Amino acid sequence: MSTSMSESTLGDFSTLPLEVLEEIIKQLSPVALDSLSRSCKMFRVLTEAFVAHWHTFDHAVGRFFTGDGHIREFQDLMKVTGLLVSGEAALDFFVHATTATDLHALSNILQCLIVGDWLLTHGYLFAPKDFHLDSFQDDIARFQGLNPIDTTIQQEDDEDIRDLHRECIVHSWLFTKGSMTITLSATSGPPIEGIFSCHSTGEMNILSHEAAYCLFPLMTLVQNRTMLIRLQSPMERSENLAIRKQTNRGLEVVHRPSALLCANITSSLSFLSTRHIGDEHCYIVPFDNTADITRRPDFLECHSWSMAYTRRYNLFLTKIFKPTTPTPAFIVSPEDKALIMARFAVIENLVSDGLLAVEVAVLAIQQFIRDWRRQRTRGNSKAFAHFGTIVTALNGSYGPIIIPACIAQELFEFVITVHAHFRQVSMLEPVHKLRTRKSSAEVNIVFDVSGAMLNLNWRTLKEWAVAFKQYNILINIRRMHS
Known part of the structure; x- marks a missing residue:
């Protein structure tokens, strides 16, 4: 039947x-x-x-470029200038919609004249705001300091760039054609800076000439959620408008993720591991390279970041790594920058002699670091379940928590690492206190070290135990007798 x-x-x-x-x-x-x-x-x-x-480049941007051959030319333009597309048009691509009438283009300031001129020769008109000159060429020349006119550039509460934190975008210009609008935003460094400066994770979607990337697909596309970045209530008008665009699309706003999720090394929100574009958490849709025959990879996977959480904000932590002039700059995780610099110094002569592309060198170094970190933290993911037991105990367990000897070493190392981050970002707040028969809230954690050869830094352990004591979490090291 x-x-x-x-x-x-x-x-x-x-x-x-x-x-x-x-x-x-x-x-x-x-x-x-x-x-x-x-x-x-x-x-x-x-x-x-x-x-x-x-899942094609034509579907991603086709409604903005309807002229014969214009889509291919725009793909070539993105390849040559490093231009990236974000905003509503990028999210539309992943949710299979065609509702967005605005395309947000991000470009390094030195490439903006090329991009703007291309738009003007392909049917778009420059739409100056009050703080712009009437001509796009004159305005960008003034802004870049090529024009002797000494005028301070103004930035109003511009709804076209309100999705981004203002300090990342150095200037912007608006182009229109019928009902379609294209906002060209200039960044001082790599265009990816604009993506990392978005107000929420739901906006962190990218279209390059090579592929489409969704940085938080589980939250954005499956759970229909978006987490605030560097925002907290009460928000400014422009910030509220940016978040309202997300809620209007049916996304639930997450103000603060759970501590367990943030400390889970396998989570896309974990502060224990570096994230990079194209990692296992990303959703990637490769495009057929239908542009000209001289294919050039976009090397977006060279860029990385770390998550962090303070008492007030959820954060993206990044640093700029610029090997040597005139090589391009890269956005990297602060935790990785020193390692990248040290390893790059070994092969820098190969780059300067033209024997190795700087993008290939940086990408290879970062892959080495990721593999090394993965080996180092492989045991930590196993110990996470026991760490979860500790956190869960804060909600209502009375008796001591017994940690078996077989996992003691890994858990020690894991919790010490977690505590270092907690102390740094002030996340370890006793929001849920243990309900006991007494007034004080205490969690008694007993590490069973019987039969285990522990390689511990006892000074570090003592400092760690003292630090946890202020949160009424007591640490005991014992040999359990059967």
């Missing part, structure tokens, strides 16, 4: 018009789309056809 019902269901689907099937599939998240494709042959054929049609 179940077989006939299944066949009937498939038969009903197969008789639906393709337009209706496409509308149904458009509502699916990437995870659901992948699951559907694995369910049966018919759905695999349907989803493959859908992906082939929708």
Whole structure:
């Protein structure tokens, strides 16, 4: 009977018009789309056809460039200048929508004249604000200091760049063609700076000439959530407007992630590991390289960051690494910068002699560091379950927590690492205190070291125990006798 019902269901689907099937599939998240494709042959054929049609560079930006050959030319422009697309148009691509009428382009200030001139020769008109000169060329020349006119550039509460933190964007220009608008925002460093300065994780989606990247796909595309970055209530008007754009798309705003999630090394929000563009947490859709024959990778995976959490803010921590002039700059995690610099110094002569591209060198070094960190922290992920037990105990356990000897060493190292970050970012607040029969709230953690050879720095352990004591968490080292 179940077989006939299944066949009937498939038969009903197969008789639906393709337009209706496409509308149904458009509502699916990437995870659901992948699951559907694995369910049966018919759905695999349907989803493959859908992906082939929708997951293309043409679909990503096509409505903004309708002229003959303009899409290919724009892809070439992105390749040559390093231009990135973010904002509503990028999110539209991942949710299979075509509602956005504004495209946000991010470019290094030195490339903005090339980008703006290209837009002007492809049907777009410059729409100056009160603080702009009437001509785009005159305005950018004045801003870059090429024009003798000494005028301070003003920045109003511009809704077109309100998604970004203002200090990252040094200037912006608006171009229009009918109902379509393109905002060109200039960054002083790599354009990826603009992405890392967004107000929330739901906006951290990128279109390059090579691929589309969603940095937080689980939250954004599956859970329909967005976490605030460097924001807290009460927010300014421009900040409220930026977040309202996210809620209008059905995204739930997360003000503070759980401590367990932040301390989980396998989480995309963990402060215990460096994130980089293109890592295992990202959702990537490669584009067919239909631009000219001289293909050039975008090397976005050279850029990395670390998550951090203070009493007030959720943060992206980044540093700029610029090897040598005139090589490009890279945005890297503060934890990795010193290691990258040290290893780059060893092979810098190969780069200066032109034997090795600087992007390839930096990417290879970062991959080495990631592999090294992965080996170092492999045991920590196993110990995380025991750390979770400790945190859970804060909510209501009475008796002591016994940590078995087989995991004691790994857990020691893990919790010491966690505490170092907690102390640095002030996350270890006793929000949930242990409910005991006495007035004081205490958690008694007993490490069983029987039969274990622990390689411990006892001075560090003592400092760690003293620090935890202020939160009424008591640490004991004992040999448990059976």
